[in-house]
Structures are given as structure tokens and as C-alpha cells.
Amino acid sequence: MTETRIRFGILGCANIARKVSRSILLSPNTTISAIGSRSLDKATAFASENHFPESAKVYGSYDAVLDDPDVDAVYVPLPTSLHVRWAVVAAQKKKHVLLEKPVALNVGELDTILKACESSGVQFMDATMWMHHPRTAKMREVISDDNKFGQLKSVHSTFSYVGEGDFLKNDIRVNPNLDSLGALGDTGWYSIRAILWAYDYELPKTVTALRYPEYNESGVILSCGASLNWEKEGKVATFYCSFLTNLCMDIVALGTKGNLRVHDFVIPFNEKVGPFYAVANSRWAELSTGCVPEPSDFKIATSYPQEALMVQEFARLVEGIRSGVGKPKTKWPILSRKTQVIIDSVLASIKNGFQPVEVVY
Template identity: 30%
Template sequence: MKTLNWGIIGAANFACEHMGPAIHAARGARLAGLATSSSDKASRFKTFAPDINVYSDYNALLNDPDIDAVYIPLPNHMHVEWTLKALEAGKHVLCEKPMTMQASEFDQLITARDASGLLAAEAFMIVHHPQMIRARDIIAAGTIGRVRHVGATFSFYNGDLDNIRNKPEAGGGGLPDIGIYTFGSARFLTGQEPLSIPYAKIDYENGVDVFAQVAAEFDGFGYSATVSMRMFPRQEVVVHGEKGVLRLTCPFNPTVHSQAELHLETEKNTITTERFPGTNHYIEQVEAFGRSVTTGAAYPCPLEFSKGTQAMIDMAYAAR
């Protein structure tokens, strides 16, 4: 399999702490470039990728013919612009979520992707984790019977108003930042789309949503979610069927928050626990991206899927 030379546009903390090391560690990937004007930020990347080339501006990296793919961790409101520029420059693109601020913005990305023949995708890493894949397979196999309810919770405390997640002008807010996981996981696990969102209670601070309780209706089952940037850290997905309950602990950032586990309780009053220690879904994501580029394999999270999650977020805002 051909090794992809990756470049990162912007020296975000998340890129330095998670995605940069993942690209560096992934099979079939080489972290070749970083675009940043900050020598201090660049030096942090050199601690794990000492041979990385540093470009003083974003366009310089895009103009380098040796760069095959780019990862974009820029502020949310810049994602569409730089994804389009990267595709125009002939680069495959993995862009941090949320890739757009409204579902309709995905249309131009899909058009640009198709016209270029390149791979462009949102960095929705959870669909690459074996915990999520295993849970989807259990549901599809009918092990818990007909699904009647899906519940999802994701919360953490971030009261720093200087943090980009708390800045409305940069596309901040709890639903764009972490609601994408509670909504997207339900869609991925069940393969269904929401029919309606009859209830959404959303609290705002400093112009961004910091707490949301959302109820949705899917075909045959109900859905509820709690999303907050002002609550004690918690994350869980529970799928309740007629014949059993499937509980996913730490489904969104395992190894950071806690260990990913899958608890299956069946009608025989037994609980089976599966654990997934040590799996890095950021590495899994980079490797899946590389396989799709080099072999033509279907990518697990195409733009069309990401558009569906953003459409659900749009529905929640409209229902408040």
C-alpha cells in the first residue's frame, strides 16, 4: 500500500496531542508537513515528528506537490473554505468536525469531491472504533430484538470563555462540538435517520449553546440526548431493545475519558462485557482513510453521512 504524505493546516492543540501523533504512528502514513507561522507551536510537533517540514502559511503547504493529503483542525467556521482550497490544490482532505455549520454547506463539498476524484471526509473517528462497529453488528443481528429507545449523553466542563468552543464567531457551541457524537452515534448504530425532533431545550451562554436536552423520533424507536459543556464529564450510549440492552461506556474518546467497554444484557438475565483497551481510533481513522485512497475501499464515514448528522443538529436548533 502506498504511503501517503500528510500535511496539517494549523497547529491546533488537538492536532498536536492526538491527530498529529496518530498520523505519525499510522501504517501507510507519513506526517510530512505542518503549516503554521508559530515556531513555538511547530517545535511541539517536532518532539514526535522531528523531520516534519514547516510551512509559514497554509497555501505554501497546499502548493507542495509532495503532500498527498491534509488534515484540517482549523476553527469550525474555516472548515468549508480550506477544504475547498485543498481539493482545488489536488489534496485528499480529512477535516475536523463539524465540517460545516449547516447541512446545506455539504452540497458544495460533495460537488467538489466528486469533481476532483479525491477523498474528502469529516474526522468522525468513532465509526472506526471496534466498540462502535461491534455494537452496530449486534443491533443488526437482532440480538437485542427490535430497538425501542436510544439514549446518549456527552458532557464535560469548559467555562473558559477564551476557549474557541465558547466563541460564537468561530462556530463554537456544545452541539457542534460534541452533539455531533450523540446524534451521529445513534444514526450509525441503527442505520436510520430522525423523522422529527419534537423537543429541544437549549441553554446559551456568551452566544453559544452550553446545555441541550433533545428528544427525537426515529422509525420505530425514540431517542433522547443530553449534551453539555457545563457539566461534570460523562459519556454513554444505551440502546434498549425488546430482548436486551446494549450499553457503551466511553464511546466518544476512549483512553482519554476512560476505557471503552460494551455491556450486553439479554433476556436470559446475563450480562456480557467486552473491553477494548489500547485501541486508538484516531490511528484507525487515518489508516482507513489511507486504504480508501490507495485501494478504492469504501470509506466508513462519507460526506453524505456527515451531512445527515449536521441536518439533525440543524433540526435541534430549529426545535428549541
């Protein structure tokens, strides 16, 4: 039986939209119905260059996409400062919303988006792609094993890369009028989500920003870090995010009996397989000449890239709502809001002289 294809509209021609549009076309239950840009010529070229179906409509405005009755859902890769406006309008026009991260400039804006989605009965999901890779489920299985991993005590996550060319001067992500969160909103979003994921989304008690974040001349964060403390059972976490250090996408999770490490959690080095390694009950070898046992290497294969699995899952939820057999899944708005709350807390700690800030959900 052929799956119903959820028809996507895309708002804007951001570079990330090239990757996601490819995934919409790869996924068996989605297709691209329309794309809109402020420039009709730009939208036309984008559709052609990315091999959109001939049936896909091209518009010279975002409103035209949202008014199209042949669009069921929208993917929104616009600058963060525009999210609250266009995500709300999309929801009001009964379009399901797949929103790029960071989802908003602050939790107040996100609450406005989520309220609009809830009022209209549409599905909301942020585009944190690694959440949908089968490796992520396997890693959850490993760290949930009380016999081999024990109690999770510490997580450290890093996501950094060096922007190429004139990135540090002209990219959207360093423009205070477009994406004022800078590296914290871009790479920090992933590391914060990784920490929350590892702790099964239990929010920390406090967040303390690390001293000496780096800024560009416009005051946008280029690198920063923070520590998170649960103030019970010794549970802690730290993260570092940056546009200034070489590509790194690590999660290190330490349990009382085992460890887990992954070196490409954001974007697998090979989109067909997601590796990680784990070890349990480590001890020194005789004469301390090494450690035993050696870590186990896991290689989790996938038939589709993680971003295709993301749109496939999103479309499955949308079809359930459309057919009347399901309601919008609240998991995804909750995870977005928890991630945004931590971002807001890091900024509050920086503002308050790097003092601990109590996390309020």
C-alpha cells in the first residue's frame, strides 16, 4: 500500500533547506508542494538546482506558500528573529510546523509559537536531526542498562566548527539582527539537547556560564560554555560550543559502571552508518600496561539519512492528525522548550556575572 505523502511548503532558500529538501524527496511519505522566497527568481533557481518535482509551485512570498491549499506542512529555515512571526502565521493557517533550530530567541517567543500550534491543532517539531537517527535509540539503550552502565553521573558535549570565508563577518548566525544567539543558539543548541537527552530530559537545578565567552564586534557570541548541576547524586554536565575551533561533535557520558562516547553525533561522518563506542567495568590491565576490557564499537546502519527519518516521522504524525486517529504529539514541543530554557539560563548567567542561575521551566 502506497503511503500518503504529506505535502511540504518551504519558507526561504537557506543553505540548510537544500539538505532538508533532499530529505523530503527521499522520504517515502513526503513531497515538496511549494517553495517561497522574497525573490521569485531566487525561489525558481532554488527549486531547479535542488531537483524539485515539476508539480512544485514557486512563489515570490512566504504568505503565498501559507495560503496554498496544497500545502499540508511547512519547513521554516528562516533566521531565528523571523521564527515567531512566520511560525505563528503558519499555525494560524493550519499548516504543521517543522522549525529550524534555535527555534526562537527566547522562551517567551517560543511559547507564542507553541500556543499558536496548540490552538490550531497542528504538529510542532524542531529540526534537531540527530534525534531521529537509529543510533540515538541504541545509545539510549546502552546508557539505560543498569548492569553495564550504572548511574549516569557526568556528560560533556562539544559542538564546534570554524566558519569558512567571511562567515565571522557576514553569516546570518553572527548578525545580531537575524540570529543574535550566535554560537550558543546554533552549535550550543545541539550540545544542550545532547545533555538533556542523556539525562532523560530531567532539567538541572542550576546553570552556570563559564567565564570568558568570545564575541564578535557586534556583540554576538562566537564561543562559550556552561556547567549544569542537578544538585543531587553528584549529577553534572558541561558543554562547549564555538565558531572558532576545529570541527568537533562529541558526547562523553560517564556512568558508575560504564562509559559511552560518540564523535559525530550531530552529523555522522558517513550518513549510512552511525558509530559510537561503549565500555563497561573497565579496569587496569596487569602492570597497568593498558585497560580491559577494550571498548565495544557499535555501528548502527540506516537506510535513510537522519534528516529523512526526521521528516518521515514528522509526516507520520501529521497524517495521524489529518486522518483523525491521532493528536499533536506533545513530546517535541516539550523538548524544544526545555532546550530553550537552558539557552536562556546560560545568557542569564552571563548577564549576572557568571553566577549560578536557577532553572525555571
